[in-house]
Amino acid sequence: MKAEKISTFDSIKALEDRFQLATYKKMPVAAEAGAGVWVYASDGEKFLDLYGGHAVAGTGHCHPHVVAAIVEQAEKLLFYSNLVYSQKRARAAEKLVSLAPSTLTRSFFCNSGTEANENAMRMARMATGREKIITFSGSFHGRTADAISATALGKYRELGKPNVPGHLFAEFGDIESVKKLADETVAGIMLEPIQSMAGVCMAEPDFYKALRELATERGIILIYDEVQTGIGRTGEWFFAGSAAGGRVVPDIVTLAKSLGSGVPVGACLVTEEIAAHIKENDLGTTFGGGMLAMAAVTATLEAIENDGMLENVKEVESYLRERLSEIPQIKRVRGLGLLLGIEFKEKAAPVHEKLLERRIITGTSSDANVLRLLPPLCLKREEADLFVEALRTVFSF
Ligand SMILES: Cc1ncc(COP(=O)(O)O)c(C=O)c1O
Numbered sequence: 001m002k003a004e005k006i007s008t009f010d011s012i013k014a015l016e017d018r019f020q021l022a023t024y025k026k027m028p029v030a031a032e033a034g035a036g037v038w039v040y041a042s043d044g045e046k047f048l049d050l051y052g053g054h055a056v057a058g059t060g061h062c063h064p065h066v067v068a069a070i071v072e073q074a075e076k077l078l079f080y081s082n083l084v085y086s087q088k089r090a091r092a093a094e095k096l097v098s099l100a101p102s103t104l105t106r107s108f109f110c111n112s113g114t115e116a117n118e119n120a121m122r123m124a125r126m127a128t129g130r131e132k133i134i135t136f137s138g139s140f141h142g143r144t145a146d147a148i149s150a151t152a153l154g155k156y157r158e159l160g161k162p163n164v165p166g167h168l169f170a171e172f173g174d175i176e177s178v179k180k181l182a183d184e185t186v187a188g189i190m191l192e193p194i195q196s197m198a199g200v201c202m203a204e205p206d207f208y209k210a211l212r213e214l215a216t217e218r219g220i221i222l223i224y225d226e227v228q229t230g231i232g233r234t235g236e237w238f239f240a241g242s243a244a245g246g247r248v249v250p251d252i253v254t255l256a257k258s259l260g261s262g263v264p265v266g267a268c269l270v271t272e273e274i275a276a277h278i279k280e281n282d283l284g285t286t287f288g289g290g291m292l293a294m295a296a297v298t299a300t301l302e303a304i305e306n307d308g309m310l311e312n313v314k315e316v317e318s319y320l321r322e323r324l325s326e327i328p329q330i331k332r333v334r335g336l337g338l339l340l341g342i343e344f345k346e347k348a349a350p351v352h353e354k355l356l357e358r359r360i361i362t363g364t365s366s367d368a369n370v371l372r373l374l375p376p377l378c379l380k381r382e383e384a385d386l387f388v389e390a391l392r393t394v395f396s397f
Helices: 009-019 064-076 088-100 113-128 145-150 174-181 205-217 291-306 310-326 351-357 381-396
Strands: 030-035 036-040 046-049 105-112 132-136 167-170 184-191 221-224 252-255 267-270 330-336 339-344 370-373
Touching: 046 381, 064 291, 088 105, 088 267, 088 291, 105 291, 113 145, 113 184, 113 221, 113 252, 113 267, 174 205, 174 310, 184 205, 184 370, 205 221, 291 310, 310 330, 310 339, 310 381, 351 381
Parallel strands: 132 167, 132 184, 184 221, 221 252
Antiparallel strands: 030 036, 036 046, 105 267, 252 267, 330 339, 339 370
């Protein structure tokens, strides 16, 4: 097919469907461009993006500071591996560590969330000499072998058969269920501190505190999968160390999604104690720490800082919660910052579809009644208003 023939939505769809595996249920939108919280489709339609392309567009689409840094780096050097030093990598690592809780002093860069989690579990095993990993009901940690084996949500683990042995599952929020499993064979306890795909489920601060105490007491490495909650999503740089999480700091934090504003990049942040167990060639990846990704990381963190996005997240969260409280069809709003799960008294999928007809992109979750919002951290009150008004219209029919 010639290029000029695929400018309409139908022709783009036909070509993608013909040459790609049908692994995702797609929205009837062909994204062409983006700016801030807006996505522009091939037919010129404009969408309010409250899903951020799977939580990736933390700084918004095409933040000028991030784009400039990527363009500048692309013209200089796209990539060189970890076999050489790089000013860009040095700066990105320094900046990321400087924003993290003070005990997380070392970084390892990779390319995705699942890879960050694989490496985190491996480090826990290396640091303890043990093998088992405890994760939780409702968890999602990725789709590579070890990460999918650590995932309890839905059918994922089944898809990863044969699973990596040594994965144990406790009940999210129930410390007694963890205590029963946490013996001297367990290397790590890994959790999403807010379980996003499960429907934006959060535990009480006491749960995180009890996990920290238990892990320390039994010599187990505590891992926070902050692939979604990290990099400002909750109104803090990390859930680790936050008041909502009882100020608990784990031994390892994993990151991805919004870390590079759309340039694929993942990371593990670890303590000195963990770092002491990791030797040359213990971990590795070709692309991890490449210059383009590192330029994107530093610029992403700077953009969040320069634009005061953390403050904005908190401000817009409380505004949105207040406005959503006016809507009687909403049972409650779960989550923190701009990782929100709106629990309806009815199914969320039809609401999601009707919002899309009104050109607002939202997300669903494995909880059928929960609509998920993961918008750019620069979402403004006026844009939140557009969403609330659209919701009102949806419910008025
Ligand atoms: C909490 C969490 N961990 C890990 C992953 C896997 O990340 P990736 O898709 O970058 O491998 C995801 C992806 O949705 C996630 O939400």
